[in-house]
Amino acid sequence: MTATEESSTAPEEARGSTVGELPGRRRLIVGGVGVAFWAWLLTRWAYHNSWVDRLFTAIGLPDLIRSEVPVRLREPWIPAGPFETAGAAVGEFAASLGPASFLIEWLAWLLNVAGFATTMAPQLAAGAFITAYLTILSMLFGLVIAVPLSVARIYGGFILRSLSLVYTELIRGTPLLAQLFLLYFGLGLANDISEIGIVGNGAVPRAAIFVAIIGFTINSSAYQSEYIRSALQSVDDGQMTAARSVGLSKLQSIRHVILPQGLRFAIPGWTNEFVYLIKYSSLAAFITVPELFRRAQDIGSDTFRFTDAYVIVAVFYLALVLTTALAMNKVESVVAVPGVGQSTDRE
Amino acid sequence: MDPIALQAGDWQFVLSNWRYLLLGTAVTISLTATSLALGFLAGFPAGAIEVYGSGRLKSAVSTAGVVLRGTPIVVLMVLVHFGLPIPQLGTLPVLDIQLEVFLAATLALGLRSAAYQGQVFRGAIQSLSEGQMEAARSVGLTRRQAIRHVVFPQAVRRSIPGFQNEFTIVLKDTSVAIAIGLAELLTRAENLYLQPGQGTAVMEVILAISAVYFVLTFTTNRALDYVERRYAVPGGTK
Amino acid sequence: LGGNGGSDDVIVPGTNSGFAPFEFTQGGELVGFDIDLAEEAISRAGYEVGDWTDIDFKSLIPSLNEDNIDLIAAGMTITDKRQQQIAFTDPYYESNQSVLVSSERDFSPESESDLSGAIVGAQSGTTGEGEVERLVEEGVLDAENVRQYDNYTLAAQDLENGNVDAIVVDVPVAQNFADSRAVEVAFIIETGESFGFGMRQDDDRIQDINDALAEIEEDGTYDDLVTEWFE
Amino acid sequence: MSLLRVDHVDKSYGEERVLRDVSFEMERQDVEVIVGPSGSGKSTMLRCVNRLTEIDDGEIYLDGEEIHDLDQNDLRRRVGMVFQDFNLFAHRTARGNITLGLEEVLGKSHEEATRVAEDYLERVGLADQADSYPAELSGGQQQRVGIARALAMEPELLLFDEPTSALDPELIGEVLDVMHDLAEEGMTMLCVTHEMDFARSVASTLTVLDDGQIVERGPPEQLFENPEHERTRAFLGDLTDVR
Amino acid sequence: MSLLRVDHVDKSYGEERVLRDVSFEMERQDVEVIVGPSGSGKSTMLRCVNRLTEIDDGEIYLDGEEIHDLDQNDLRRRVGMVFQDFNLFAHRTARGNITLGLEEVLGKSHEEATRVAEDYLERVGLADQADSYPAELSGGQQQRVGIARALAMEPELLLFDEPTSALDPELIGEVLDVMHDLAEEGMTMLCVTHEMDFARSVASTLTVLDDGQIVERGPPEQLFENPEHERTRAFLGDLTDVR
């Protein structure tokens, strides 16, 4: 009768922590760079966003927003020239020094990469836009599935419990890439989705993106439900007993007492999962979604500068991941209630 | 669902290629093993450095950790493959894989895993009470002896659950090596259905290899559960 | 020089399968016209054939330049852009691009302008993709409607599944797809391109390969291979 | 008619018989104190009354109705409970702990619930702590919120399961004071507690439970002065020694 | 020459001065008990003696040598320590807890270490628990292993930091008995403890520490009967009340 007679196993972490704790000074640097990065990214997104464009047109503003410019033709805002000139100069200097100029050559390379990065930037921004909404939507839809899944796992009867267990184990036991292939090439889901008329026209993303969202939603729901389950199980049994004693029904108790506490405990795990999904969204490239990684590949095969393109995209992902982790820390402290769900190990 | 679904002929096709897939499984398992080994060898010292180290070394290790954990595995893999000058090492007979590709995949998966295993180990060390170290020092053990005889044995035991997670993640992420063309399980699956006329077998092939992955993760997890129980300190919580 | 740690006697060929009949896997074996031709040319030139490397098409050129492979045999069209990166042998095959559509749907364009508004795909890094890009620049296609694939077979698969309306691919390969799948050639874009084997620009063994190719053509081996793989 | 009638109740956990043929009655405004050694079944007895635990045999009547014929949630509303470790809802303020039941179970509006909650907080002397979260309150304050939360549902019967035994000695008094006041106001209370001063001065009846059976039951004076059973004497003797 | 001489020792944590100009001496076979309110610096004092904490100013001499001139590990071997929460090595048996230091620090062979360890376990009455892991032992047993572990290193001085305050009341006796025996056998002991019966019957000197300063120091009888300072009276009075 008491809430969790099922043994509450030690909360297992489904996947390890990505960022861990950033020491104070580095946190500040990451924060500062992060704000600049997002300011640039958001303006980029707005500047080429067809919804914003329509809105501007509708309210009669001049054509400030350039959503009609194809991705490949978009102009960078930071000129590559200075970097390239500087890189070339440093490179010559290095050459004059002979073999002992390792560090300087490296600097030249860095300048060249920076120059290259500015020319790539418009395309990467477009890719990052897809990466961003792919991740956010999948996390949210995943959460919607994960909550009932974990509740079923803890409070459900035998059948519900088993169903939830089998679902999470199957999803967590097979590679995400195989899941995406199955959905896209195996089931040909994109085709079914395309038939829904509006998909792929103008501002509505193409079908492959929907398939990716479905895949990531399924996958992340399984992981999220594990985090939420262990968070719910860490809520003291007495809470359920007390809620029932006041006369709340079992569902009401879960809704008003267990979930509000458990979900707070779940935030650190949830942050992790969020970060994981940002990274794993790169696998959507394999089913033709032109997200961040795919753009880097394309740029690489256009320019044959693969290594540089991948270094730049790695930095891009790092920026997304670190800023997300910091922002979620913030969320955690905002929703924290004294005594509930504050992770003690952070400053 | 679509009419392409599950045809007996396609299952037949999967079956007739079992040897080919089995070799892929062997590659997947080998890659998991080498990556985890690298991850362990590099990760545990890294974890120890993050706790006991100081200055340059410590901040270098923790920065490398953040970079490795913050970058998608597919990016790491292509970076290692294209960016690092790995010499040509020839082909491994039987498994039919190129060693330099295998090495690139091992480096990417292994170093990233090291970054995570380092975190696991660091957490395990930090979860030990300060008192253990003090008690060890109080009997006259040096710091190094105390770490070796008191902290590590306990921290390693506490790391097993984290290690278990890491194992499944690495196993599943070996499939990303398809990006650099390593002939592991998923790549071979793709090769199969890309053969002329086998386009309808996509679903069957992928379901088959998913089952293989699942069996691998499931059985190893159970095995590690057993190890954990076997080496648990009596009466102690892990 | 071929600095692949080994000797100059070995030439390690690389390709990207999934491009039947030039190169594809069958029962786990890499086979195809390019495979046979390259092996024949390498041995006749007096070198040993190394183990084949089968990787992403767009990775071939970087791999070659990083000495991971010594020769590209992947139905690669000789273009100016590529020639800035690598050297090509004498052309060994002439080709055009086909526009391939699904035979189960009623989209049957007859010329480039009919493609307007359609979703069109190609393998990334190929001349097919080059043609698609040209169509985008000429305003026929919408940039958002272009799909890139790692592999032509995946593209054909997507075409069958109805995720794209058309794909642009080399004629012989298109023909091969049309024979084995529910797809058909709608029309041909005359590009008059030619395939060559790719080698590093500083690799002087290219001359020997060229001589061998010429010899293969003269003594009829070439025609035998064409018969074997294209008819 | 008696408010609570426990009639030949049996309860086992697996092989272990935790309650054996327990029967007793309480009238309105009675204060019944149950004592007994650890594991004797005191908590189990209480939890059977509001069906946090289900009995195996026997009947329990609340105001003449068998409790299994009542709606479970309704029964629990009518029988309040106060716990040893307080069990306040950790994510809600003192006020929020009280309003939850008022809004969700009694369907009161948010405004009314707030008003009622503050009344009850006032009553247990915590009017100024309405916005504090449990973690910000002392044990004694938490327990008083726990009592207010139970009271606010206007129960007919209040169950107390060792309400003071998790408290530091200096905080016990403030909780006992509240219980004392409740008794004087006529609340019907069934209390498991080892506070013998409280039993002596407040209880109308004292029951000694041992090994799931009622050993002796009667007015506290009588049990303290003239116990019929050796077990009673030994047990009450121990308790008063400890204090 | 005195075994321990603490000479004008100062210690601060940041702004907070935790020890202020503390000086005292102990002869061999002395048993010194330190008492004082929480936060007065008792633990800090102990930890300074075996350099788990470094002092800011002053000197500490062990057997005539300044402890900072000694090898740190050697100092710690010569000055044993017993902790409030035992700090047994959780992954080693009772025996293994003792052999570790014998083998690694004293370089004894495995066989000899085992023999010695069992002797000491016998001495604290735990010969039959040699193979038990800490988690399988009661608190009292754990603390006795902790004492055996310290003793086995044959220290010249033993430090005890509230060795019984994490124990349930019924287990305190067994640990005090062992300490009692040690004192009789002539072990030099510096003990922080609030067990006043122990202090009264065993201590050669009693020191009252408050706010980092020695308030009063002398034979226990004198401090109990005739304290010079009001603080001493108040504090010792409180302690004896609680028991």
Ligand SMILES: Nc1ncnc2c1ncn2[C@@H]1O[C@H](COP(=O)(O)OP(=O)(O)OP(=O)(O)O)[C@@H](O)[C@H]1O
């Ligand atoms: N959920 C349960 N499952 C199995 N056994 C239980 C359960 N709850 C209680 N018991 C057992 O029933 C017996 C009576 O327990 P109960 O908690 O009622 O005792 P108690 O008199 O309240 O003791 P205490 O003074 O320690 O609170 C004990 O032996 C206990 O182990």
Ligand SMILES: Nc1ncnc2c1ncn2[C@@H]1O[C@H](COP(=O)(O)OP(=O)(O)OP(=O)(O)O)[C@@H](O)[C@H]1O
């Ligand atoms: N590592 C530390 N860092 C900062 N302050 C410390 C540290 N250790 C102790 N202190 C402070 O020094 C003061 C004395 O602490 P100490 O532990 O010596 O007191 P104590 O007399 O042993 O108290 P208790 O009876 O609670 O154990 C306290 O105010 C404490 O907060």
Ligand SMILES: [Mg+2]
């Ligand atoms: Mg109880």
Ligand SMILES: [Mg+2]
């Ligand atoms: Mg202390």
